[in-house]
Amino acid sequence: MTTEQNMVSRVIPVDPFDLVIFGATGDLAQRKILPGLFRRHVAGQMxxxxxxxxxxxxxxxxxxxxAMARETIAAHVDPALQDAALLEDFLSxxxxxxxxxxxxxxxxxxxSLVRPDVVQAFYFSVAPVLFGDLAEGLQAQGIAGPGARIVVEKPFGRDLxxxxxxxxxxxxxxxxxxxxRIDHYLGKETVQNLMAVRFANILFEPLWNAQYIDHVQITVAETVGVGGRGAYYDRSGALRDMVQNHMMQLLCLIAMEPPWHFDPDAVRDEKLKVIRALQPVGRGDIVRGQYLAGGGGPGYLEDAGxxxxxxxxxIALRVHVANWRWKGTPFYLRTGKRLRxxxxxxxxTFKEPPHSIFDDARGWRENVLVIRLQPNEGINLKVMIKEPGPGGMRLVQVPLDMSFATALGAEGADMPDAYERLIMDVIRGNQTLFMRxxxxxxxxxxxxPIIAGWQARGDRPQPYDAGSSGPEDALMLMHRDGRRWREIRE
Known part of the structure; x- marks a missing residue:
């Protein structure tokens, strides 16, 4: 076994625990929580x-x-992991x-079932309106001990x-x-590797500022529409559903100062500083859209009923972080449904060199560090090299590509799901990847204030074609700055 494979396969068991899943018959518990726990059992971590x-x-x-758990594991876990003896042990x-x-x-x-002498964790996989009743009941009924932990899902409010x-x-x-407070994006392997790339390598951190970085793009694109979530989604929208939580956390990890230690509060203190340093977003810095019918599917208005x-x-936004590190470097965020x-x-994207010694300046392209969260998690660094062959110094951009599944060996191909990792962190008592x-x-x-602004003006989203990259005005948001969005592709 190689060093890389051994790194992936190493599993550290957690302490004995009782995990109570409120809403255990719901979609999240059936698709993510129970299958994730079974995979941790197969890995030997439970x-x-x-x-x-x-x-x-x-x-x-x-x-x-x-019996319900047996069916959901059969449906959501790789058949290669479904060992009969391990499954029976887990179900027991x-x-x-x-x-x-x-x-x-x-x-x-x-x-009568929850033991007082083990780690107690209570997962609130229910509507937020029930969070208070559950928290009160656990204390009033004497179920939760002094070290008990509760896990709450988003949406965590719909406004301040x-x-x-x-x-x-x-x-x-x-x-x-x-x-x-769980945000599954923070449990993704690549998101955590963003911190490792920044803070464990002297190569990047000295360049991680406005002097060397031209701009940052964060994209979360989906091909599906709102579908069966139409009624819920219509009360939230892309800003509340994605930007305020998932994308905000990604922005914080990119922009934050180095914490003094990889410690829950040290990391979260630095993320909080980034959020508080975000400048207000003006009307010209936002583009909103609604997908039209197409590609065999209905439009947003039909899906939402x-x-x-x-x-x-x-939604696409241009965001600025008002501090010394990021003065003048824009962050472009976009997310949407029914995209390409x-x-x-x-x-x-890094800035161009201050002076080029090569005659073939036309061949120059920016250095770009790309962290892919899905699909094919990995890191890609685009650099300039000489194009092979005679005929002078011709430059060409090539990727230094590290797909985790490839780079970490065959065992790395089945990396833990974000929920698996985060639930085990709850049992360990590690809050680093959870929101404060x-x-x-x-x-x-x-x-x-962003929402209040467009409500006061009566702004309406712009229509865009299903299967496109979004509204035309989103392209102009970048073009006005002399930049371009990266192509949306798998």
Whole structure:
């Protein structure tokens, strides 16, 4: 086994735990949480006395819940990992409680199952309106011990006021050190490698500033529409659904100062400074869009079931960080539905050399560091070299490409899913990859005026063709600055 493969395959078991999944029959638990836990079991990371307790309103027995888990693992886990003996062992760790938090039933049964002498984790895979009731119930019923941890999913509020109210509700029952606000983007291997590339290599950090970086592009493009999420999505839109949380976190990791240590609060302190340094976004720095019908699919208005909707399915922004490191370097963010390809990437474009010694200046292209989040996670650095062959010094741009699946060997091809990694971090008590309450509130404080501005003006999103790169005005957002968006492609 090579060194690289050994690095990927090394697994450190966690302490014994009880993980309670509220909303265990829901989509997230069935698609991500339970399959992820099974993969961690196959990897040998779950101790022999770890247990998973499902809780939901459905009137199921533990045997019926195990049968449901068997089906979802069969559907969402690579068949090569579905060893029969390991599956039976994993299913034997599952229990289930029928619990209705609003009716106040099922708490006693849950209390009888949760052990006080192991790590206790409670995953709120439910609507945010139930977060407060669950937090209160866990304390009032004496289920959560002093070291218990709760995991809460987005959306964490829909504006600053609601986020503050939700933070206050959770803080009434749990300490900030016990609250894990999950953003699965931060669990992606490449996102974490962004920090390693910056802070573990002297090569990049001295260049990581406005003197050498021309601009940064962050793209999260999807080929699917809002589909069955139409009613929910129409109340949020691309800014609330993607920019305020996922893309904001990516921007913070790129722009933040080096923390004194890879420590939860040290990292989050630096991210918070970035959010607070974001300049207000003017009207000319935003483009919003809605996809039209095409490619065999309906348009946004049909998907949302709201023919007069002014909610955006696409947004592009030009953002500036007002500090010494980034003075004059713009960050361009874009995300949208029904675009040309499914891709998520961060592209850092460096400035041109101050003087070229070569006659073939036409062949020059910028150095670009591309961090691909999906698909084909990896890092790509575009550099200039001499084109092979006689005939003078002709320059050509080539990529130094590192696909994680290739570079880390065959075992690296099946890297842990973001949810697997983050759930294990909860058990370890490591909050580095989770949002702190003041981070969430600072992000909303920056986002709210943007929304208020277009609501006050009555701005409507621009239509764009399904399968395109977005509205034409998004191209102009870059062209006015003498720059171009990177091509959206897999």
């Amino acid at each position: 101790p022999t006395d770890a247990r998973v307790i499902g809780a939901a309103r459905s009137d199921l027995s533990s045997a019926e819940f195990r 760790r599952l229990d289930y409680v029928a619990l209705d938090v609003q009716a106040g039933t099922g708490w006693e049964a849950l209390r 006021a609601s986020a503050q109210a939700l933070n206050a509700t959770l803080a009434a029952h749990f300490e900030e050190s016990q609250i894990y 709201n023919p007069s909707s002014d909610t955006e399915s696409y 390809a499914r891709t998520s990437e961060i592209a850092i 309450g003041d981070e969430v509130e600072a992000a909303w404080a920056w986002t709210d």
